[in-house]
Amino acid sequence: MRKNRAKRIHTAILMTAKPFYMEGEYLMTDHAKDNLVLFPKTLDYYQIQLTKMLETERYGDSKALLHFLLQCHGNAERYHTEWQALLGWLEAAFPEVESGSISEALGIEDGEESQEEEDWIRQRVTDRSLTDPEYIPQLLATLYNGDDPEQQLLVLGQLMHLTHPDIEISLRQWLAREEYIPPVQFRALQVLRKQGVTGQVAFWRNGESLSIEAEDTPISFTDFPQGIHQVLERVHQATEVSDPTLSYFADEMWKEFVEVAYGTQIYRSMIEDEDSVSDLWGAALHQVLMEKLHGKQGDEWIREQYGITGELRFRYEQALRSLRQYSIEPRSTPH
Numbered sequence: 001m002r003k004n005r006a007k008r009i010h011t012a013i014l015m016t017a018k019p020f021y022m023e024g025e026y027l028m029t030d031h032a033k034d035n036l037v038l039f040p041k042t043l044d045y046y047q048i049q050l051t052k053m054l055e056t057e058r059y060g061d062s063k064a065l066l067h068f069l070l071q072c073h074g075n076a077e078r079y080h081t082e083w084q085a086l087l088g089w090l091e092a093a094f095p096e097v098e099s100g101s102i103s104e105a106l107g108i109e110d111g112e113e114s115q116e117e118e119d120w121i122r123q124r125v126t127d128r129s130l131t132d133p134e135y136i137p138q139l140l141a142t143l144y145n146g147d148d149p150e151q152q153l154l155v156l157g158q159l160m161h162l163t164h165p166d167i168e169i170s171l172r173q174w175l176a177r178e179e180y181i182p183p184v185q186f187r188a189l190q191v192l193r194k195q196g197v198t199g200q201v202a203f204w205r206n207g208e209s210l211s212i213e214a215e216d217t218p219i220s221f222t223d224f225p226q227g228i229h230q231v232l233e234r235v236h237q238a239t240e241v242s243d244p245t246l247s248y249f250a251d252e253m254w255k256e257f258v259e260v261a262y263g264t265q266i267y268r269s270m271i272e273d274e275d276s277v278s279d280l281w282g283a284a285l286h287q288v289l290m291e292k293l294h295g296k297q298g299d300e301w302i303r304e305q306y307g308i309t310g311e312l313r314f315r316y317e318q319a320l321r322s323l324r325q326y327s328i329e330p331r332s333t334p335h
Helices: 002-016 040-055 059-069 074-093 102-108 115-131 135-145 149-159 165-177 182-194 226-239 246-261 265-270 275-294 300-305 310-328
Strands: 200-205 208-213
Touching: 040 059, 040 149, 040 182, 040 246, 059 074, 115 135, 115 149, 135 149, 135 165, 149 182, 165 182, 165 200, 182 200, 182 246, 226 246, 226 265, 226 275, 246 265, 246 275, 246 310, 265 275, 265 310, 275 300, 275 310
Parallel strands: none
Antiparallel strands: 200 208
């Protein structure tokens, strides 16, 4: 079942992201590797996947993807120095974690990190914290003194497995100090939730100070309110016959967008207890993906499909504007 789904996902990537080679062939031969050229949308996709792998501590998959990206030419070459440095850091920090295949890294395991790898990392950081009293202070100092989002995600990923009284106060102060990219902020909030923190936590977004209840932060996507999941259910229903490959990209985009929106007024509108909410957000998500993947601008058919009547039109347009803005802004680490 998992392998069949992974095959569909891999096929979907090939069909919609377009070929990794200028000639349109996906031939992973030794000769073809020398001619790997990523199109901009595909490069953006891989950058996002790399950030997600680092967020979820899939260091073996991260190594595999970095090895793959370093073989790519064209626009990808300007990132080679950064990717090589990150790969070198991963090799030095986690030498026991082996690099797998690029196919496995991108979906053969159904998008989930290896349980064995996760257990190994948890055991490693726990043992390190027990034997080295400076380990946690050093992690927190790295977080405070660094400005690289990828490194911040790596540090937060290790803190997810640790419990220490300094973590709460340090992360509260760090989040309130300045604004960080949304994936980093959300990961920090998850760390606080794992620490058992309760009460309000403040952070910055678009120059505005926001606050959330720490105990409400979802640890995984399944922990989000039901309304968030109903949006994907509506999109799956609408696309299962007409465009089944779109469902995979809907899942990826929605999960990322929800984390970006978390704690904002937009997020609060997404979890309102109204049946129409899943319709208008589902329609907006479907429309943005049609624009991005197929270049289709008209939305009359989609509005009809999701029942976006006159009274829902304004809220639908607001949701559409939010998703469009998210889709054109950098969602991985800035360069």
